[in-house]
Amino acid sequence: MSQMLKIKDQVLGSRLFTGTGKFSDTETMVKTIKASGTALVTVALRRFHKDSAADDLYGPLSELDNVHIMPNTSGAMNAREAVNAAMLGRELTESPFIKLEIHPNPHHLLPDAIETYEAAKILVAEGFWVMPYIPADPVLAKRLEDIGCASVMPLGSPIGSGQGIEVREMIRLIVRDSSIPVVVDAGIRSPSDAAAAMEMGVDAVLVNSAIAAAENPEAMAIAFAMGVEAGRAAYEAGLMSRSREAVHTSPLTSFLAGGSV
Amino acid sequence: MQLNVNGEIHKHQGDGSLISLLKEMCARPERTAVMVNGKVVKRVDWDGVQLKDLDDVDVVMFAGGG
Numbered sequence: 001m002s003q004m005l006k007i008k009d010q011v012l013g014s015r016l017f018t019g020t021g022k023f024s025d026t027e028t029m030v031k032t033i034k035a036s037g038t039a040l041v042t043v044a045l046r047r048f049h050k051d052s053a054a055d056d057l058y059g060p061l062s063e064l065d066n067v068h069i070m071p072n073t074s075g076a077m078n079a080r081e082a083v084n085a086a087m088l089g090r091e092l093t094e095s096p097f098i099k100l101e102i103h104p105n106p107h108h109l110l111p112d113a114i115e116t117y118e119a120a121k122i123l124v125a126e127g128f129w130v131m132p133y134i135p136a137d138p139v140l141a142k143r144l145e146d147i148g149c150a151s152v153m154p155l156g157s158p159i160g161s162g163q164g165i166e167v168r169e170m171i172r173l174i175v176r177d178s179s180i181p182v183v184v185d186a187g188i189r190s191p192s193d194a195a196a197a198m199e200m201g202v203d204a205v206l207v208n209s210a211i212a213a214a215e216n217p218e219a220m221a222i223a224f225a226m227g228v229e230a231g232r233a234a235y236e237a238g239l240m241s242r243s244r245e246a247v248h249t250s251p252l253t254s255f256l257a258g259g260s261v
Numbered sequence: 262m263q264l265n266v267n268g269e270i271h272k273h274q275g276d277g278s279l280i281s282l283l284k285e286m287c288a289r290p291e292r293t294a295v296m297v298n299g300k301v302v303k304r305v306d307w308d309g310v311q312l313k314d315l316d317d318v319d320v321v322m323f324a325g326g327g
Contacts, residue, residue, distance in 0.1 A: 019325075019326060019327030020325040020326060020327070021325040021326045021327045022325065022327075023325060029325070042326060042327055043323045043324070043325070043326055044323070044324045044325060044326020044327075045294070045321045045322070045323065045324065045326075046321060046322060046323075046324035047267040047268070047319065047320065047321055047322075048267065048286065048288050048293055048320040048321060048322045049267065050286060050287040050288070053287065053288075053322075055322075055324055055325070056292055056322045056323055056324070057323040057324060057325060058289075058291075058292040058322065058323045059292070061323065069323075071323075072326050072327070074326050074327075084296060084299070084301060087301040088294040088295075088296060088301055088319075088321050089294070091294035091295075091301065091303065091304055092292070092293075092294050092322075092323060159327070160327075186327075206327070208326075208327030209327065
């Protein structure tokens with residue numbers, strides 16, 4: 001049994017966080033979230049229109065037991081918009097969790113570190129548990145920890161790209177220096193990507209596209225849950241050290257050579 | 262009364278209260294969050310909100326996202 005993950009005061013029963021985007025329909029989304037065993041799910045905000053009321057996820061999400069809902073600030077172009085989005089999200093969830101994301105460039109969706117930092121300061125003061133989506137920058141991660149963020153969520157590679165973990169060494173440095181949970185968010189494509197992140201000592205992973213866009217999202221959610229479990233268990237078990245050269249596992253005594261047969 | 266609701270012109274026929282606007286939009290109050298003129302209005306304060314001509318109102322709901 002692996003150690004439990006705690007974010008601020010909240011113990012979470014799974015180290016796999018999932019999103020709610022890109023699912024073909026709401027029923028598949030609900031089944032998939034349940035299959036994943038996740039305890040934390042992200043959701044976006046969208047302008048209400050009566051013709052799109054069927055897309056409202058409030059009802060389906062409130063039926064999930066033991067799952068915390070974390071609104072994101074997607075669509076915010078700057079700190080001010082992100083703070084407003086967070087406040088709107090909290091009105092719906094009545095929960096302090098907020099995924100702070102500010103990515104003004106639609107081509108790469110990379111986070112704006114400066115606006116994110118400014119928004120985080122305000123939201124922490126407002127009592128939010130701020131979980132910022134950030135570039136894999138160890139200095140920024142530490143600064144966000146210092147101002148009271150609940151976690152940091154460095155990207156593995158661009159959102160929805162499925163490029164896996166392209167910034168492995170930077171994430172390793174963040175994990176080494178961080179006293180708050182580190183969550184790899186974005187870019188993960190396969191359960192082995194998730195396992196690799198967990199083996200590095202990351203505290204959790206957030207996976208949306210890789211599950212929702214799979215041929216069978218429910219089955220993929222289960223595969224991811226296993227990958228995350230395996231990776232965490234391996235981290236806690238302590239991986240062997242690497243060697244540049246072979247190190248034999250069997251005796252090399254030349255008992256076959258030169259002896260009489 | 263003319264309002265700017267979610268970025269579009271909206272001819273409001275009700276009594277100008279926030280609650281009547283939400284009703285007019287067929288929005289379920291418990292599933293929406295509201296901002297008036299760029300400021301989030303907490304649910305507990307909705308009852309007292311009286312809108313004015315040309316106010317900007319944003320009404321949002323949950324949607325899928327990562």
